[in-house]
Amino acid sequence: MLDEARDRLAANGARLTPVRQRTLEILLESHRAMGAYEVLDRLAAEGFGRQPPVAYRALEFLVEHGLAHRLQRLNAFAACLHPGHDHAPAFLICRECDMLAELPAAPVRDALTELAAESGFQVERATIEALGLCPACAGAARP
Amino acid sequence: MLDEARDRLAANGARLTPVRQRTLEILLESHRAMGAYEVLDRLAAEGFGRQPPVAYRALEFLVEHGLAHRLQRLNAFAACLHPGHDHAPAFLICRECDMLAELPAAPVRDALTELAAESGFQVERATIEALGLCPACAGAARP
DNA sequence: GTTTGACTTGTTATCATGTAACATGAATAA
């Protein structure tokens, strides 16, 4: 995963420096949405800077290069699980257990792009996030 | 618009009190996305309370009752332009002029709901926001 | 009509999230 990321970045003339790599690893390890300050704490504990911009810059960099996503509803970030494939994912956030699922959302994005185009609006980036119940929690709620 | 809002609320046993009404008016007048603190300043200048919860409570109330929307991407709020009609609107935000358009997005929502259902996820609320260029700004950019 | 209880509004205090501006250090290219 990291090697793939490094290659992808090199192709764009960007570098996976230590902070950036560690930030990506932290996101990948925890495998859930993390707030910037949570990431910052981890970084600081490992000897990196302890001021907010350190985390925000690394996270922003990862998002810019498609290696992580920003979740608007949660004010949080998560590693991208399918870097490069379909880059307009939709996110499903379980309101019970906070589980996060990322799914390829080409049809949804297309519907949105087309709808916008009818008003002459050019979509560049779309945020598609749903709140609801994951299968496990839905099952538990209706026994 | 206000009368319609009042009626809709009365039907739900909720009241359009002065702060709430004024908050809705402020959103409607400016007809764009406003931060909570911007709304708060206006309210305070008109003799209402000047502490954050005053604005947040009024805004939250309006959102709860479908009279306003919260825009995750902007950390902002905007009056709902079609209260009651299709309540899963998509938002188009122009990155040049900050124009905000709200459009009925039933097809997009349906596509998302169906996609989620394939994974067993039950969508309750969806956030669909697009960043891009409005017709005016797109025209100006490509002369 | 007064009392009860739910709701509304306001406060203080604090926390969480995000960014601007600047100084220093490392990598790259001329």
Place this chain on the structure above:
DNA sequence: TTATTCATGTTACATGATAACAAGTCAAAC
């Protein structure tokens, strides 16, 4: 090697949001 660009770190601040409590308002029940 020197100029230039990019990265990292800092301080300081701006913005966004909520918890906890006190006081006022209003309608319904008695």
